[in-house]
Amino acid sequence: MMTDTALAPIHIAAAVLMRADGQTLLVRKRGTDAFMQPGGKIGPGETALAALLRELHEELGLTVPVDQPRYLGRFTAPAAHEPGFMVAADLFRVETSETPEAAAEIAEIIWVDPARIADLTLAPLTRDLCATMASCTADEAWATSDHGTIVPARTPRQSAAPSPPLASSRSPAPSVSAGYRPPRG
Numbered sequence: 568m569m570t571d572t573a574l575a576p577i578h579i580a581a582a583v584l585m586r587a588d589g590q591t592l593l594v595r596k597r598g599t600d601a602f603m604q605p606g607g608k609i610g611p612g613e614t615a616l617a618a619l620l621r622e623l624h625e626e627l628g629l630t631v632p633v634d635q636p637r638y639l640g641r642f643t644a645p646a647a648h649e650p651g652f653m654v655a656a657d658l659f660r661v662e663t664s665e666t667p668e669a670a671a672e673i674a675e676i677i678w679v680d681p682a683r684i685a686d687l688t689l690a691p692l693t694r695d696l697c698a699t700m701a702s703c704t705a706d707e708a709w710a711t712s713d714h715g716t717i718v719p720a721r722t723p724r725q726s727a728a729p730s731p732p733l734a735s736s737r738s739p740a741p742s743v744s745a746g747y748r749p750p751r752g
Contacts, residue, residue, distance in 0.1 A: 582605050591679060627668065629663060629667055639659060
């Protein structure tokens, strides 16, 4: 019998979409109740960056310059709407001043303060990773703490050279892949 951990992950590209006031955008797809970061599956032969730009345009009507997204890392978490599967998300921070509009399969969009999301039903990736990351600066690197949570690898008082992301072998919680960089597309 195949266990859940033996299943191939679903590869997606997702955005921590931020605006100047520090709020981040979450989306809810039709027929679901969990809010999540905008993005979607990476198509055959498509780079993570190309998938992200396509999804932001299809789902929200946003046109993001190819050099604007900041790569944060590859993160894993249980899939929100596919029981027994994991998602492996190439996550990018994207700044916007545009006004997104729900399109395609998106039923609802909301801007939220990442520190005030306790009352929302969230996808595991959003709950465990993205909400924490959204409140940090785009220049901060990320690491996995000894408790399995994602934390800034440095604070503004530490060295200006960011630490590379680290993977935790002790935690079944979402993790960041060490040193992964998506191909430039």
